[in-house]
Amino acid sequence: MVRTVPVADPGDLLARLPERAPYAWVRHGEGLVGWGEAARTTVPPGPGRFAWAREWLAQVLGEAHTDDSVHRPGSGPVAFGSFTFDPDSPGSVLVVPKAVLARRDGRAWLTTVGDAPMEVVTPLRDPGAILYGDGSLTAPEWQHAVARAVDRINDGELEKVVLARDLNALAEHRIDVRLLLTRLVRRYPECYTFSCAGLVGATPELLVRHTGEAIESLILAGTIARGGSPEDDARRGAALLASEKDRHEHHCAVESVRDALAPLCKDLTIPDSPELLKLSNVQHLASPVSGRLSDGASVLDVVAALHPTAAVGGTPTGSAVSLIRELEGMDRAGYSGPVGWIDAHGDGEWGIALRCGQIEGSRARLFAGCGIMGNSRPAAELAEAQAKLRVMQYALEG
């Protein structure tokens, strides 16, 4: 039995979360937070994983007896999910929380499954001192991997590949995910701050928002650091907009999204040239996408068609994914995979899990990657990956 009721403005959504297993998808104070587990599944790896997930959702959400007086995207039963980057990696999960609190366009509602118990909201806890250690590759090893990727691109094997690295963090105490979320929403209000089954971050990249037949997406690729002064910042932004290398890298991502969405859409709009998106740590080339679906596809069908875009895989996709497996020396797990939520009508919002970490107890594994082209310089790519890693370092350290 699922019940959705309107509620008075709940204030800060994150402040309502209990410490144990919090779920979140929040931007500019709006979105969904959830807690408890009414249903959970681990999606079997393999090429059919999105179809499997859709069937599981149809069964679990479809079976619910729903009393929903709100009737909005995100009301009624909702599942949060995270899919691994690599279809062959284990660890993709879908969870229907026992309680979901949501706010959108000035309205707020609460959905409960069965008799959702009241959760005690304890104060946020600081994880104490953080120690960092190399992940799968040291910084020089990773630069070497970038150099090998550049060679392979110049040999004509592929056009673009996104290479990522991981960084291990060990905290003095157990990490309170809610504290990370609270810091992330403050510093990265433009981003989607998410938490699902230990995967926590603030991504600027919207894979797809699905509301009825309307879809939206935001393609990012091409990055430069923020400047030290307004003039320096503007100069860097202008240099990024004018950079052949970054525009080509961005173009690869745009074409991968266009190819994936065109067969599903009756109309699709992607601007001819990218704009600048400025975040606290970096600025990106960005292309906002909008369209209308031609049939009743759910948000998960669109996710399945889009993933992996060239913003996190490369061009062509198949060669890029095999080169990633060969050179990164790690399992990306949920990093750069789809993360988000879906309701019983197939509406939902999914991002690409970037600027994130996998949190377990007092340990965190942080990830960041960069698009590599034939003229990429390993030292510059390392600096870019470090700037992106700083998002989660800040979340841990404050």
Ligand SMILES: C=C(O[C@@H]1C=C(C(=O)O)C=C[C@H]1O)C(=O)O
């Ligand atoms: C791969 C990441 O970011 C992606 C790569 C970008 C780039 O190389 O310019 C920019 C935005 C994202 O699409 C990451 O943050 O880990």
